[in-house]
Structures are given as C-alpha cells and as structure tokens.
Amino acid sequence: MGGTIAKGGGDAPRELSRAEQVDAATPDSRNRVVDLLRAAAITVVVLGHWTIIAVSADGGIQPHGVLDRASWTHPLTWIFQVMPIFFLVGGYSNALSWRSARRKGLGYAPWLRARLRRLGLPLIPLLLAWLGISAIGLAAGAPEATLQLATQMALVPTWFLAAYLLVILVAPACFVLWERLGWFSILAGIVLAGAVDAVSIVADAPLLGYPNYLLVWASFHQVGVAWLDGRLSGPWRRLTLVGVGLLGLGVLVGPGPYPVSMITAGTDEISNSSPTRVTMAFLGMAQAGIVLLLERPLAAWLRRPRVWFVTVLVNQRIMSWFLWHLTALVGLAHLLLALDARVLLPEPLSGIWWATRPLWCLALLILTGMMVLAVGRVESPRPDPRPDAPLAQSLAAAIAICAGLAIMADAGMVGPGGLQWAWPLLTLAGLASLLLRPRRSRAVPTA
Template sequence: MPTATSPSGLLPTVASLADQTPVERNRVVDLLRATAILVVVLGHWLMAAVYVDRDGGLHRGDLLDLAGWTHPLTWVLQVMPVFFLVGGYSNALSWRSARRRDEGYGAWLRSRLRRLVLPVLPLMLFWAVVAPSAHAAGVDADVLRIASRASLVPTWFMAAYVVVVAVAPLTLLAWERLGWWSIGGGLALGGLVDLVSVSQDLVAVGFLNYVVVWSTVHMLGYAWLDGQLALPARRIALVALGFGVLYVLTVQGPYAVSMVGLSTGEIDNAYPTRVTQGFLGLLQAGVVLTLEPLLRRLVARRRVWVLTVLVNARIMSIYLWHLTMLGVLVGGSMLLDGFGLHRLPDTAGWWATRPLYFATLAVLTAGAVALVGRFETPAPDPRPAPPALRPVLAVVGTCAGLGALASMGIARDGEILWYLPLVPIAACLLGGVVRLPSQAGGRR
C-alpha cells in the first residue's frame, strides 16, 4: 500500500504502486472491495434523506420508509456480503502466508488489527472532543445522540468484521477439513439462531449471527481462493440457491424484503443480522463471480486499476468518515436556515438535486480522508510477537466500544457519554495495536 501521507503525494505513489502490481495478483478482489465500499457510501447518503420543513425543523426521512419500491433494491445496494467475500479471500491468503513463515497467531492478528483498527481511532478522538464541546456550547444532548448514532452507523460493521477476522484461522481450518459442509453448517446454525431468537423473542441471541452468518459468507472467499467456485455451474448454483431461499424467506415468509433495517412488523434482516444475509451472500457471490471474466478485463485497464488502488489505499477512512461528513453538511446547512435541504424526499426536485448533494459530500469526505488517511498506512512494526491474549483483548475492547456507540450514540438521558469513544482507543493501547514512541526506537 502507498506510504505517502500528503494528498499531493498520494496519487503519484498509487500510480507507481499500480504499475508494480504482481502479475499473479487477483485484481478482481480489489475491484470488488473498492466498488462495494463506494456503493455502501452512496447508499447511506441516499437513504438518509435528510430534509428541513417549512418551520425549520430537521427530519431524517428514511427513503426506505418513504418509498417502498426501494426495498428490493437493497438486494443490490446492501453489498456488505461482497466485502466479507473478498475479505475471506484476502484473510485466507494472509493467514496461510503467516503459517508458512511460522508466524504466530498473536503477531498475525496484531498486524491485521493495525490495518483495520488504527483508522478508527481519529474518528473516536473526533467524537470524544466534539460531543462534550458542542454540549458545553449549548447543543442539546438528544441532538448529539441522534447525530452520533447516525454518523457512527459504520462502526457496527467494523465490530463485526474485526471479530470475523479474529476467528478466521478457526473458520479456515473448518473449511480445509470440512469443505462445503462448513458453509452449509454455518447457514444451518444461523437459521437455528434466528429460530430461537424470533420464537422466544430473545433479541440478544440474534446477535450471535453477527459472527455466525458473516463468518459463513467470509468462508465463501475461501472457496473462491481454493478454486471451488471455478466452474460456472457452481457460480450459477449459488445465484439460484441464494435467490430461491431469499424469495421464500422474504416474499413468502416472515422476513422483510429489505436487507436494510426497517421499523415494520416483519423480521428485521439487519439488526440483528439474520440468516437471510447469508443467503444474500450466496446470491451476490454467485453474481459477481459469474461476472469475473468481464471484471478481469475491466480492471486490466490501467486507469481503472489506478482508481481501484487509490480507493483501496484509503478505503477504511472513506467508510468511517462518510456519515460524519453528512452530519457536518447538515450542521452547516442548519446554520444557513436549512439551505439546500428544503426539498421533500422522493420528489422530482429532490432527485434532481442528488448529483450536487453527492458531489458536495464527496468533497467533504475527501477532505477528511486527506487529513486522517495516513492512519491506513502504518509504519512497519518491528516489535516482537505479542502473546495472543493481547490482540484478542484489543478485539474485545474495541468491538465493545464500537458496538456501544453504534447502539446508543454518544449521549443518553441527557448525559454525554464522552468516555465511550475512549474505550477503543484504550483497548488498542493496552492490546499493543498502537505502537508507542518508546517502542519505536530500541527494537528496530
């Protein structure tokens, strides 16, 4: 990955890196990862549908609630399964490489966490400073709670993905020993979790599927890497199985059609994660892998590949900051009497302004990424391998903090929970993910 930290130096470095790409690298993996994140970002910006009424009141008119015709579109726009698919491919390569080098689990996990979690820390520091300061300046705690929950939606995915990465050596072992039975077993277990959670009204049990279901989709990446999905017939079979089961569970069954959370009487597919997301993973994996020959030709073009490398170089920063920048845009608009936000969602005028809306948010997000993107290219870490317990504790603490923020926001009952963003920071410090200056000198 590029090591440049300045905006002016990043693009030439990325172009040089793109030109040095090994022939054997599967560029489709990088293309799918970059595309998936950009689709998620645009989807979040679109679905938020923030507007200001005639009296100056601010509303979040969720497009999914306002326009029922958008619900089937979530089978395309909810592309987190694609991210877990390519994550499985990459993490299997990484862990197998570590095994060949006799690198222990502790060193491997710390290395993965440095790439995944370090970009989260600036966002945590931002909210740890901004929320108390804004409250002291007179901003209502309830407004900060709503704003922080909306802005920190991406942290639920980070928490789930970090856990899936942490257990990747175990799930890869299951795949290597059991093959397709491991994936079938994962889907069956996900269904059992849903059955208990829904029938007994135990929402907490359903949260097990954040690990069960997403780890199962992650294992599809192992199958892709090992050539078990090379035959077109198998890829088409994934499409047929995924679509068929989804149709039965949603259109004919009790689950909502929307793969993004809604406040309806149907079973929510997203909060907590349900087994339907696993079958969505089958469907999407089958589709993108069926298109793999076309995608290979596309990403072989230098311009496409350079853009792919550029997005991947700052992929976590883009993902983590895009909704906070939406909050910045809304805040700036409110200072100008709601400028630009007076059109009602899902109207002709509202749709006509979406390109400018997207462009403005893209500029704001690019500015944030230019400031914090350097955290995605940490310096080489020459420290001795840690005991496995330390990075595992970092995973637990980081995910606990991120999960709490995604669920509650940074305020509750009028009180600013200023300490919540500090939990992931403390976990990374105590777990050895952050390399302190005193550790950088003598151990090189």
C-alpha cells in the first residue's frame, strides 16, 4: 500500500513511510491498547522464561532454577506472571468478534472454527518438529529422561492454549451470562473456583483442581467484556478493581495456604498456576486495574506511527514467538551442555550470570526470530471459501486439541516407554480437521 502526504506551504508531497501507512489504515474505532497489552504480555512471558530457567554445566537445565534458588524473586512473579492479561484482552477481543459475527448472521460453528484456525494452525510445525526430534533422538540412543524434559519444557506454552481454547468453547454462553447477570456472573465463577480449590487442597489432590483451568479463566475472561462494554470506565472503578484484587491476594496468600509465587516453584507445596488457582483471578484483577488506569496515556502513545507499527508487527507473529521461544532455549542449552561450554554457562545467580543475561536473551532472540521467519506464515492462514463444517466437527477438533496439549504440556512427548505418539497425533488430528471441509462456494470470514 502506498501513499503520499502534502506538506504545508505548497511543498511537494512526500511518500508516506510504511509505519505511517499502517497508522493511516488503522480505523479510529480500533482500541490500540488491546494490541499493545497482548504484545507486551508476550514479551514479558518470553523474557521471563528465558530468565527463570537456569542452565549450568553441573546442574543441566533447571526449569524453575531461579525461583527454586532465590525466594526473594517470588514476589516479583506478581509482575511477571502476566497470563491474566492475555485473558483480559481475550475477553475484549472475543466479545467484539462474537458480536460482529452475530451482526453478520454467522453462528457459533463458523465463529468457533475461525478462532480455532487462527490459534491452532501455528501448532502444526511445532508438533511435527518435536515429533521428528524425539524420534531421531531415541533412535540415536538419547536418554528418555533427557528427551522427556526437553519436550516437556519446549511444549510448556501449550498449556495456555489448551486453557484458552476451553474458554473460547464456552465464551458465547459466558457472554450471555454477562449480559443477564453482569458482575454476578464473574462473582459466581470465582466462588465456584474457590470451592474447587478448597476440595483440591484439603484432599491434597491437585487433579481435583483442574476444573479451575476453565472456571478461573472463563470468569476472569469476563473482565475483558466489562472493559469493552464500558463497565470499567473511570479511574474509581479501575482503582476499585485493583483494590479487590490486592485484598483477595492478601487474604489468600497472607494467612495461606497459597504461596507468594504466582509461577510454580519447586519449593512450594501448592502451585498457584498448576493447576490454576483462584489466586490467579485476583492477580488478574489487580493487573487489569493497573493497566486500565494507564489506558489513556498508552492510547496517546500508540498514536505515534512507529510505536503502532512495532505493535502491529509483534501481533502478526505473536503465536509463533510464544510457541517457539522455549524450543530455542532448549536447543541452545543442549548444544552448550554437549560442548561442555562452561565459560558460557556461569553458575546461576552469580554476578557474572546476571551480567550475561542480556547477552543470553539476545542470543535466544536471534534463534527464535530465525524460527519465526521459517514458520510464521502458518499464522496467517488464507481465507477459506468453503462452507461451514458441522458444529460437532469443530467441537471434536477443539476437544482433541485441548486434551493432547494438556497432556503434553504436563508430561512432554517422551515417557518411560519411549515416544508417546497418541497425544501429539490426537492434537494433529484435531488440527487437520480444521482444514478438511467439503468444497462449495459460500465464503466464511476468518474473524
């Protein structure tokens, strides 16, 4: 897209820069802060993972090494655990998309399939790559435990996708509850999540807490809808949201039994994030209130063409950055460990270790960027001109994808018996079904 702009005083028009073109093409109705928060959240997640995962010549890869070694870092997770922000912007975006689909006369089935395609298709190259790596590694005699940890770490980001897709499945029903019950729809979900937590913690059975992957995030997802509907306008409402979030965290974390760290640490008996606990909803409220208090200055800042251009670029490949950033870390870590490159693997938390973190993150940024360049096009699927698939097919695809991702995010692809084919193939089958539809002529938008 090209363009020119005339300068004042009769000067010759000049060619618009790419950033100015993107800025000019963005509708005034678009809430740019939503895109910024999504991009900022993914940046925090990526840099956070690259920092808290410790790699040393003697200890190997330690998934939560920094948190396990330094308890003083636990309060910092209230800042760096930003998954609630994803669900905040998800609630806003999904409600906007759903209402747009309804105005166009589109139903649940095409809307669901469009969301699944947008989020799910970038998984295909990641899963195929790790299936190949695992099969070749096992054939070459690599220890099963090593490959299990490698695949588990590389696929950690998929737990978020599993939870997010579950929320998308029930989102239209949640929107109806919001329209009828308002804030009570959020309160009811949090109360139910608290009850699930109580049963899980008292019984010392984390598995009983798994329903909260849906209850907590679906409830907090509604806060994004409240933002869209103007129910969080004004500083006092946003300050109230911050206060409720901090009060809830204080009550739950102070007397206990919930730990301070919002990211799983090996030193904690209970995890706030695995499974998701009700504390995450209160953390989300505090974070949402704070970022929404900054909405006006952020919106003004995003009117700068270069700032908006960078935000758009990050969002265009956001799923690829998110899905591949730990593959880059696992690959680089194993290369350095295989070479016994001790000079490049200083003792975690030492002075030299902290001093070299920027270089470590830069190296991983370059590696991840190369991967994104190679596979990022999958994130922009072509419009599908074929008719709607049956709703049952989309639901079955979503369930297969969520089930496979949940297992792999927890256990990886390799187990005591070798390569666990069932879970990656189940996920890939669900993803493949998103591409298989009878050919006819009616167009289906990819909202």
